[in-house]
Amino acid sequence: MDQPAAWGVTVDCADPRALAAFWALALGYREPPVPAGSATWDAWFEAQGVPEDERDGAAYLTDPSGRLPSLSLLRVPExxxxxxxxxxxxxxSGGRDAPQERREDAIRSKVAELCGAGARVLEEHDGPRGLDHVVLADPEGNELCVV
Incomplete structure (x- = not known):
């Protein structure tokens, strides 16, 4: 049986919920299910004694398969x-041994999708056959590459 990842990635940010929506789209992740015994996340937070003004201070995403690392987005002041x-x-794109036209189409399609969700292109990098990868900034300026 596959075990869940023993580590996760944390991103400091200004707006955890908005950034979580972007990264859910980028990674195909989702908000984890509400813990057993609670009808909603707010009910769970209430049961845990989390004050209402702290409930928007973080967002969490998980891989739907449960095998890949989780993603935590935490509000920070700076x-x-x-x-x-x-x-x-x-x-x-399928890797550098994939047909170049297919690679470029896949890269440009994902870049367009993410730009529609608030990303911006920082740089495009060509390889010997054409487009190799695109460097983006997420809605808060964190870099990522579409390869």
Whole structure:
């Protein structure tokens, strides 16, 4: 039986719920199910004694299969100020041995989808056969690559 990932990724941000919506689209992740015994997340927060003014301070996403790392988005007061030292690559093209036209179509399609959700293109990088990958910024400026 597959075990869930033993680690997760955390992103500091200004608006956890908005950024969670973007990353759910980018990764195909979803909000985890409400814990057993609670009808809603608000009911669970209430049972745990989480004050109402703290309930929007974080958002959580999980891989639908339950095998890949979770993603936590936590509100912090300071804005992002420099380039990421770590970023995610969204591998949508089938790899460099895939036909170039198919690779470019897959990359451009995902880039368009994410830009429609608030991302912006920072750079496009060509390889010897054409487009290799695109560097994006998510709605809060965190870098990611579509490969």
């Amino acid at each position: 804005p992002k100020t420099t380039k990421n030292r770590l970023h995610l690559d969204l591998k949508v």
